Amino acid sequence: MTPVISFRNVSKEFPGAGGSPVRAVDSVDLDVANGEIVGVIGYSGAGKSTLVRLINGLEVPTSGEVVVEGRPLSGMAERDLRALRGRVGMIFQRFNLLSSRTAAGNVAYPLKVAGWPRERRAARVAELLEFVGISEKARQYPAQLSGGQQQRVGIARALATGPAILLADEATSALDPETTKDVLALLKKVNTELGTTVVVITHEMEVVSSLCDSVAVMEGGRVIEHGPVYDVFASPREPATKRFVQSVHGDRPSPETLARLRHSFPGRIVTVPIRDGGTAAGELAGRFAARGVRATIIYGGIGELSEKPFGSLTYELAGADADVDALLAELRSHTPVEEL
Amino acid sequence: MTPVISFRNVSKEFPGAGGSPVRAVDSVDLDVANGEIVGVIGYSGAGKSTLVRLINGLEVPTSGEVVVEGRPLSGMAERDLRALRGRVGMIFQRFNLLSSRTAAGNVAYPLKVAGWPRERRAARVAELLEFVGISEKARQYPAQLSGGQQQRVGIARALATGPAILLADEATSALDPETTKDVLALLKKVNTELGTTVVVITHEMEVVSSLCDSVAVMEGGRVIEHGPVYDVFASPREPATKRFVQSVHGDRPSPETLARLRHSFPGRIVTVPIRDGGTAAGELAGRFAARGVRATIIYGGIGELSEKPFGSLTYELAGADADVDALLAELRSHTPVEEL
Amino acid sequence: SPPPGASSSATAVKIGVADASEAYWQVFQRKAKERGIDVELVNFTDYNQPNPALSQNQLQLNQFQHLQYLANYNVRNHDTLVPVGATAVYPLPLYSRKHRSPADIPSGGQVVIPNDPTNQARALLTLQAAKLITLKGGGNTLSTPADVDTAASKVTVIPVDAAQTAANLPSVDGAVVNNNYATSANLSPQEVIFSDDPNSESSKPYINVFVARAADKDNPTYLDLVRVYHDPEVEAAAKQDLGPTTVFKNNDPAELQAVTKSLEATIQKAGT
Amino acid sequence: MNNWAQLYPQLVLSFQQTIYMVVWTLLIAGGLGLLIGVLLYATRPGGLLRSPVVFHLLNVLVNIVRPIPFIIFITAVGPLTLLVMGTTIGTQAVVFPMATMASFVIGRVVEQNLIAVDPGVIEAARAMGASKSRIILTVLIPEALGPLVLGYTFIFVAVVDMSAMAGYVGGGGLGNFAIAYGYQQFNWPVTLVTVVIIIVVVQAAQLLGNWLARKALHR
Amino acid sequence: MNNWAQLYPQLVLSFQQTIYMVVWTLLIAGGLGLLIGVLLYATRPGGLLRSPVVFHLLNVLVNIVRPIPFIIFITAVGPLTLLVMGTTIGTQAVVFPMATMASFVIGRVVEQNLIAVDPGVIEAARAMGASKSRIILTVLIPEALGPLVLGYTFIFVAVVDMSAMAGYVGGGGLGNFAIAYGYQQFNWPVTLVTVVIIIVVVQAAQLLGNWLARKALHR
C-alpha cells in the first residue's frame, strides 16, 4: 500500500541567532501508512513539531519533498493545498485558539470553513464539546478557560470535520491522566471507525504504548529510529531510544532507588525483561523454586505494549551463590538477564 | 512549625458566561509547611492554577484569606507584596515569556528586578540556561524556540533569583521524560539545598510520586484530599483520588487489557496491592508454591513512592479451585486481594 | 532655527504679512535696506494672528488688512492698533467663464467667494450690488453668508478658500476672486463680469494699510517704510504680483485713522 | 456681527454637514482603509499574501498621499473629484478627497493593529484550509477587533478634524463654522459653543468605542 | 511670480523649519504622548494602575483637545505659548501647540498599541515583583514595540502634516511653503517639488520605521 504521508529526504532550516542556520529537520525519510497511528518522540527541540508542520505545509521544506496522499506538496496549487488542509486536522502544541471566539465558536470554525450548514454545525459542535467534556464551557472565551480546557477545545476543533489525517502536537500535555485516557480513547475510536491516520507527537510514553502502531524517534532533526512500537521499544537500537523506553512500564530502578533497594534486600539483584514470546514471568518463579533460590520481586512491572505484555522485573535472589550463578547462566541462554 | 503558605477558607469566583459566576476555588483550607514540596493534582478545570495564582496575589480571593510567610496578602502594601513576589518564583502553564527578549534576556529579567549587578547576572543566566540545557539557544527569541525550550526558559527564569517559594504550574508538561527527570532533579536540588518550598501542579503522577512530600487533590474548586503522598496514594479516600492513583505504577489492568489477558491466561486472575509494610511480593511466591498453586505475574508493577515500594501485581493462579480459594482466603486476612 | 529679528542693525523692523510669497516683498526689502532698514517679514496664513502679535510687541508693523478688518479687530478685541499708511485698494471682481453678465447667471446658480474675513463681507456686498443676492437688513461690511436671504437671492453663495475661488471658476457660475489670486491664476480680465469701483467712496474701508501700535503712529522709520512701499520700483513689482487693476493709495495717516475711528464707531453700534 | 438667532440655522446646517461628511467618509474610507491596511499587513515579507511588489507600491502610495497638505491634496484630486462627484465644491464634493485621504490614514492604523495579532491563530486557520480572504475576514480582523475599534475611534476624531478643512471648498461643517463665524469674527462664545458641540460628538463616539473595544477584547 | 533662484533659499529655510518643528514636536510629544498613552492603558478598568478617575479625566481631556480645529487650538493656548516660549509667532513658538496637540494624538495611538499586548507577560512580570513603572518601561513598551514603532511612524507623518499649519502663526516650514509659494501662487512646479521633498522625507522615515518594526517583532 502506498503511504499516505511520505517524507523524502526532507530538511528544514531556520535562520539562527548567530547567523548559522538551525537545522530543525534533517534529511528525513519517513513513510506513514494509511490508517496508521504513528507516534513521534524525541527530546525537546528534536524537530518534532517542525516535522509535523511540514505535513500540512505550515512549514515549507528547505530541501526534499513531502508527499501527502500521493501528491507532493511543493508546487501544489493553493486551492489544492487548502483542500488537503481541510482533510488534515491539527492540534497545536500552543493550542492557537481564536481568542475572539467562544469554545463553541472555535470548534465551529473548521466546520464553517468546510461549508457545513448551520444546523448540522450546531449539533456537531455540541457533540464534540460533549466528547471532550467541556459542554458547560461552550460559551466561554479561551481566556476564561483553564489550560486543559483550552487544550480540549483545540482537540475538538481538530476533530470537527472528521479529518482523514490528524496531526496532534502534544495533544494531552495539559490534561490529567483521566482526561488523557478519554482523549486517547477518542483518538483510537476516530482511527478505527473513520480510518483516520494519526500522527501524534508526545512526551508521554504511555501514549505511545497504548495508542500508537509505530513510532519514530527523532534526535537533532533526524529520525533515528522508526518501526512498530513493540519492535522499537522491545529492542531499542539508539541510546536516545533506550532512554525513552526506560521511562515506560517495567523500567530498571534508578541508581538512587537501587541503593535503597539494596538496603532492604541484601541478596543479589537482577533485572529480567518481560517480552511477548520471551520468558513469561510466571515461568521464572517455578524455575527459581526448582533451583532452591528464593526470588522476591522488588521492582519493575509488566504492562502492555501494542496489546502485548511488556516490561521488566527486578528480583532479589536469595540462595547459595553457586545455585544463583547456575540459575542465571540458564536464564541467560534465552533472556538478557542483567545483574545490577 | 507555622506553615509558610496557608489558605483560610479561600474562595475565588470568576464571572461566568451565562451570568452565573464560576467558583474556581471553593472554601479551601490548606497549609504548606516550610521546605515542603507539595503536589497539586486534579482534573482539568479543577481550580489548580487559580489556587496557585492566589499564593502570589495574581488573583485576589473573593473571600477568605491567603497567608504567606505569616502575613495575610489582603491589605498588604504594594511594596511588601512586590517584595514577597520577589521571593516567589513562578513557572506559568502558558510560559508567558517576554517575546521581546531573548531566552537569556528572559532569565535575566527577574535578576534585574531583584537588582543584581550586571556581571553576576550574566554568570547566573549562563548557569541557569546550562542547567536546563538550552545554553546554545541563549540568544534566540521565544518565537524561535520549540515548546519544550520555551518551557525550560520559563523554568530557568522562575529559579533565577533562588526564590524561597516556587510555584510550578505544569512545569514539565512540554518536556520529554529525560528532560523532565533532569528538571525534577533540579527542583529537588533547589528544595534540599536552598530549602525552597515548592508547589507543583502536575498531571504526571510520576512527578508527584518522585518529587512531592505531600499532595493535595482538587475537584470542583475544593481540596478534597490532602496529606503525605504515600498516605494519600496508598489509601485514597475519594473516587477522584483513586482514579489518579490508578494511573501510577502497579495499576490494575484496564477492562480491555483484562480481556486480552484472560485470553492468554485462562486461570483465575487476582490483583494484590504491594505496600510498604504489607505483604512483600516475594513472600507471595513462596505461599503460592506451598499451596500447590502455580502463580504467574501477568500485569502490574512495583515502583517507589516517597522512596518506599508501592504498586500492585496481577497474578494468574492455576491450580485446584479449592486450593486457590483457600489461598485467597488466607491472603485476604492481611491484604486486600481482589479477584478480577 | 531661524534667528529672531534681533539683528545688529539699529533699525530692524519685523513686519507681519500674509503674502510674503509675493515677489514684490523682496524688492521692498531691498529698497528698505538701501535706506538702512532691515525688514524681516513674518508670514501668517491666518489673518487672526498678526494683529495680536503686533499688540504684544512681537511685531513692529503688519500689512495684510484693510481698514474695515482693522476696525473690526480693534472693536472685538478692545485693541487700539492704528493705520500708519495706505498701500493699495484692489477691486474684488466677479469672474465667470459661463456667463457674460450677472444677469445671465441662472437662478439657483452657484457663486464662490473667498472665505477669509477680509474679503468675505465685501464679496457679499459686491454680489448684492450685482443683484445676485439679497442680504438681510441690507447688509454691511460685517455680513456673513448666514445673512444671505436665500429666499430672496438668485444664487447660492459658497465661501471657499481664497485660492479655490480661482481654481473652481470652471465648475461654477461665478467666482469672486481676490486680485492677487486672479493674477497668479492668470485669469483673464475678459472674464470679469462685475466689479466694484476701487476708487469709489464705498471702497474706502477696503484700503489696505500698514498698521502699528497706537504709540508708534508717528514712528519715522515706519512712515519711511510706507514711503518705500510707494517707491516706483516696488509699486511696479507689486502691480505685477497683485494685478493690473491694483490702485495704489497714499492717503494721509491721519485720514486713515479717522476712517478707522468712524468704522469702529459703526461696528460698536451694530455690535452685540 | 451675527446674533444667535441668525446663526442658529447655520449652526444646525453645519452640524448636518459635519455628520454627512463624517459618516460618508467613515463609511467609504472605513472600508477602503481596511482593505489598504489588510493589504499592507498581508503583503509584507512573511505575510499571508506576501508580495514585495504590492507591499512596496502600496507603502509608497500611502506615504505619497498622507503627507500632502490637505488643501493641496483637495486641489490635486480636483479633476478626479469633478469626474466622480460632478462638482468640486460643497459638502458632497469634499467627501471625495476626505474619503481618499482618510482611506490611506485608516490603512496605516489598521496595519498597525493587525501586526499585533498572534501569528499562531492565523496559522491555525491556515491549517484548517481556510482561504486567505476567509482568514482575513473571519480570523485576522476579529482577533484584532479590540485595538481596531479603538483605531477607528481614533480615526473618527481625525475625520472630524479633517472635516474642519471642508470649508476650503465650501463644504461647511461645524469646524468651519467655528472658524468662520466664531474665530475669524472674534466671536468667542460662538467658537466655544461650536467646539463644545464637536467635543460632545467626539466624546460620545469615544465612549461607544471604548465600550465596544472592551466587549471585543474578551479578557 | 517668483523664480527658482529666488525661491531656493526660502525652500532651504522652510526645510530647516520643518525639520526643527517635527523633531522638537516628536521629541516632546513622543515622550508626553507615551506617558498619556500608558496612563490611558494602565488606568482603565482591570489595568495595572486601574483608576476610574484618572482614566475618565484623561480620556475626556484627550477628547476635548483632539477635535479642536488646530488654528483655534493655537489661539486658545496662545497665552500659555507666550508664557512658555516667550512668543506666539514663528517656528519655535508653534512647537508648543504642535507638541501639545501631538501629545494627545500620540497618547491615543500608544493606548491602542498597548492594549494588544498579551496580558500573560504583564502577569509574569508582576509575579516577579517588578514595580508597575518597571513593568511599563521594561515589559509593556518593549512587548508592544513593533506596533509602537509603526505608530510613531504614523505620527511622524501626522506631525509633518500638522507642521503645514505652522504658517498660521508665521512658523513657515515646507508645508506652508508649498501652500504659500506653490498653491496660492498657482505655481504647480513649486508645489510639486515641495510636496515631493516632503514625501521623500516621509518615505525615508517610513522605511526606517518598517525596518525597526520588523526588528522589534522577533517573529
Ligand SMILES: Nc1ncnc2c1ncn2[C@@H]1O[C@H](COP(=O)(O)OP(=O)(O)OP(=O)(O)O)[C@@H](O)[C@H]1O
Ligand atoms: N478568567 C476566568 N474567567 C472565567 N472563568 C475562569 C477564569 N479563569 C479560570 N476560570 C474557570 O475556573 C475553573 C478553574 O480554572 P483553573 O485554570 O484554575 O483550572 P486548572 O485546575 O488549572 O485546570 P487545568 O489543569 O486544565 O489547567 C475552570 O472551570 C475555568 O474555566
Ligand SMILES: Nc1ncnc2c1ncn2[C@@H]1O[C@H](COP(=O)(O)OP(=O)(O)OP(=O)(O)O)[C@@H](O)[C@H]1O
Ligand atoms: N521559527 C524558528 N526560528 C528559529 N529556530 C526555530 C524556529 N522554530 C523552531 N526552531 C528550532 O528548531 C528546532 C526544532 O524545533 P521544534 O519546535 O520542531 O522542536 P520539538 O521537537 O517540537 O521540541 P519540543 O518538544 O520542545 O516542542 C529547535 O531547536 C528550535 O529552536
Ligand SMILES: [Mg+2]
Ligand atoms: Mg514541539
Ligand SMILES: [Mg+2]
Ligand atoms: Mg491550570
